[in-house]
Amino acid sequence: MKRYLVLEDGSVFEGEAFGSKQIATGEVVFSTGMTGYQEAITDQSYANQILVFTNPLIGNYGVNLDDYESLQPKCRGVVCREVARYSNSWRKQDTLDHFLTQNSIPGISGIDTRKLTKIIRNHGTMKGCLVNSIEDKNHTIEQLKATVLTDQLVDQVSTKQPYPNPGTKRNIVVVDFGAKHSILRELSQRDCNTIVMPYTVKAEEILRLHPDVVLLSNGPGDPKSLPNAITMIQNLMGKLPIMGVCLGHQLMCLANGADTFKMKFGHRGFNHPVQEIATGEIAFTSQNHGYAVDPNSLKNTDLMPTHIEINDHTIEGVRHRKYPAFSVQFHPDAAPGPHDVVSLYDDFMRMVDLRKDENRD
Missing domain, CATH: 3.50.30.20 (Carbamoyl-phosphate synthase small subunit, N-terminal domain)
Known part of the structure; x- marks a missing residue:
């Protein structure tokens, strides 16, 4: 046919x-x-x-x-x-x-x-x-x-009700903007007690659960179409450690005063080279996004770039200068691979454990 x-x-x-x-x-x-x-x-x-x-x-x-x-x-x-x-x-x-x-x-x-x-x-x-x-x-x-394509894509893919992915160690809230199962697999391998929440969740609802940390997931579409999510992140900054992945990265940057733009044809595939600025090390990564963070917009924020894409020098990661928060544009949980940067989840766990130890003191 x-x-x-x-x-x-x-x-x-x-x-x-x-x-x-x-x-x-x-x-x-x-x-x-x-x-x-x-x-x-x-x-x-x-x-x-x-x-x-x-x-x-x-x-x-x-x-x-x-x-x-x-x-x-x-x-x-x-x-x-x-x-x-x-x-x-x-x-x-x-x-x-x-x-x-x-x-x-x-x-x-x-x-x-x-x-x-x-x-x-x-x-x-x-x-x-x-x-x-x-x-x-x-x-x-x-x-x-x-034909006008809808920009309300996250509403199509986010869970409508919270659900658990049980574990016995760190308590983690994942805000679902279209979360990949591989994110939950990585958290399960580290025995995290995870609760997945809809993208419409408010900061006070998350804080009511007393989690150790919040993870902002990947998802489709323009991050600027999610103003309520940006407000939610702003209300969490400084109160809980935060990690953002892909769309979650863009949203965290917007919540901290940076800007995003639509790319000409985006990054999609499992072979995108990314350099860590501090060490100069290069890793191959899994990516799927059509929007990126404007590097010039980071200058007057508390965010500092941590990773850049080798081919076009777009921002691939940031870290907050004051709060325990960082985000990456690529997928550290890469499925089917490569797994060059999966250790970022271990860095995330260390951040959480350090915060918990400080709170005990």
């Missing part, structure tokens, strides 16, 4: 359909990851986006329960050069095609993803749609241009 990817600049790509039969519209973005297609598709930071894989083959090892980053993915579509006709792995529980069909996500294969990626890099992220017919190309393009 034929399927078409149409971009708002008028570009049309013809390919073969797989996954769901429904049509879809979203922001077209690309990921440079060589593996981890299941983790990417189920990452809620891809909500409302059509995801292009630059790796030429996906689906070859199937889908399994262990690699979910969420159980209800909000990715709008999948684009690839080739989807495996046969998948095989001792961990496989389902095929990618069937998985996408069950989750109402359409896919298209057999297109020139190198050409498509170059278009996005040159023109920037743009709207696109996956359709099964293109009899009236001009009408389809006009409809696409007129």
